[in-house]
Amino acid sequence: MEMRLINIGFGNIVAAHRIIAIIGPESAPIKRIIQEGKERGVVIDATYGRRTRAVLIVDSNHIILSAIQPETIANRLYQAGVEEQEEQAQGEDEE
Numbered sequence: 357m358e359m360r361l362i363n364i365g366f367g368n369i370v371a372a373h374r375i376i377a378i379i380g381p382e383s384a385p386i387k388r389i390i391q392e393g394k395e396r397g398v399v400i401d402a403t404y405g406r407r408t409r410a411v412l413i414v415d416s417n418h419i420i421l422s423a424i425q426p427e428t429i430a431n432r433l434y435q436a437g438v439e440e441q442e443e444q445a446q447g448e449d450e451e
Contacts, residue, residue, distance in 0.1 A: 368402040393419040
């Protein structure tokens with residue numbers, strides 16, 4: 357299985373298979389999760405000083421902050437999945 361990487365903005369890349377959730381940062385519970393993550397030292401700020409528009413939760417319990425909209429990241433994740441399925445289908449056709 358080839359590892360798919362997703363660009364989350366400003367040249368920052370995350371392994372697609374590690375992403376559990378992509379969430380908007382506006383709600384109070386998410387703000388609380390971010391604050392608690394900062395206190396635990398598990399927040400990775402990939403916003404380059406811009407406003408946080410998406411919060412990615414990964415399977416290592418890290419919280420990644422991105423300046424890109426959640427929908428944009430989700431579309432990139434979806435596209436990576438579609439491309440992977442197409443490659444698998446081509447591989448089966450060649451056999």
